[in-house]
């Protein structure tokens with residue numbers, strides 16, 4: 461039997477990290493079994509639809525390397541792959557369930573249902589199950605609004621097996637006669653998932669834990685049609701902390717959010733693979749090839765995972781280090797261009813300086829520049845702060861115990877450093893500073909420290925004194941040395 465898995469997102473314009481993880485596991489499992497991976501759009505909840513949401517899904521999946529064999533935009537033998545285009549299929553199957561008594565027409569008005577709940581009912585009371593079928597059909601034919609509900613047994617229990625949760629038993633009393641076909645004629649998830657997974661030949665259903673407790677209802681439907689249910693793999697949730705799920709409400713939670721925050725797709729996919737699965741050898745940094753070779757269902761986590769952005773940052777930093785300077789610049793440039801105070805600088809050179817220090821591309825500037833993508837507990841750091849903080853220069857900044865420098869030493873050196881810079885700016889600057897230290901009989905570090913503080917007002921910069929001078933340009937470097945002299949005189 462050929463393994464077939466699917467990813468079935470609702471096109472809400474937002475591909476949640478949890479969804480991306482489901483897609484990744486479904487892809488990995490299918491591919492390593494020599495099977496097919498299918499994309500299906502579950503768009504029957506018309507209120508949640510967003511314009512270009514489908515395109516966001518296609519693009520994000522392809523970008524992340526989750527290439528599907530069949531799907532809305534690539535076709536396949538089991539289409540259509542968009543549920544709203546399969547309306548008649550669901551209606552035909554629902555009609556079969558009506559005939560077999562596994563489903564029934566329900567004409568209850570919104571008011572009746574509201575009153576029922578207001579009176580304390582926790583689930584639908586099967587009121588319309590008692591309507592004789594002929595009468596119900598006549599009412600439907602006369603144009604009365606209706607839904608179709610599943611007829612779930614009132615007592616007893618059902619046990620099914622899940623690869624992560626083991627044997628799961630649910631009393632039927634916990635389940636409701638859910639709507640299968642809504643009043644707009646479209647199916648609910650509760651119905652469409654069964655019809656589609658069967659007709660599309662899905663062998664393994666990998667999805668979020670929120671569907672675990674409804675699975676007995678789906679199995680009842682499989683049974684009513686005489687179909688074999690798929691193998692179930694329900695995934696534990698991804699949490700933001702011990703109590704809250706990772707969600708849009710708490711900031712970044714979609715694949716695109718993390719791309720926009722300056723993370724690399726390979727790092728994101730690597731990290732989300734780890735949110736619910738660990739390889740036997742405990743490797744933490746790996747690529748798609750490694751995942752394809754090592755993924756296994758028994759490595760899936762039995763408990764929820766906590767999304768740890770600090771770990772994603774670390775991992776991303778490891779991926780960033782592997783980029784060439786050109787690749788780094790290509791990624792960092794759009795971020796640098798959003799930072800006003802970086803205008804006019806040689807961004808390519810600045811990118812070279814920042815490359816080994818960035819854990820995310822957004823580290824190239826202050827968080828105000830990337831507000832839209834920030835969470836409250838943002839972890840980014842601003843590596844170009846030094847270019848925007850020159851007005852903080854104060855004489856005490858020259859103090860460095862090991863280099864034996866202070867304001868007085870700076871006042872002595874700075875006039876020489878100004879002349880030296882005017883005469884040697886460029887490749888000759890570094891050797892000139894070395895010579896100067898030798899002539900004066902002081903440590904090279906002392907000269908470089910005074911120089912760097914004088915032109916940046918920052919003890920920490922992403923490069924040494926002469927790199928900072930190169931970044932600032934000759935005129936600005938000299939201007940700052942003179943200004944610094946003014947502060948210590």
Ligand code: GLU
Pocket residue numbers: 467468469470502649653666667668671
């Ligand atoms: N449309 C459902 C969702 O987005 C799919 C669940 C499933 O994979 O069956 O959660």
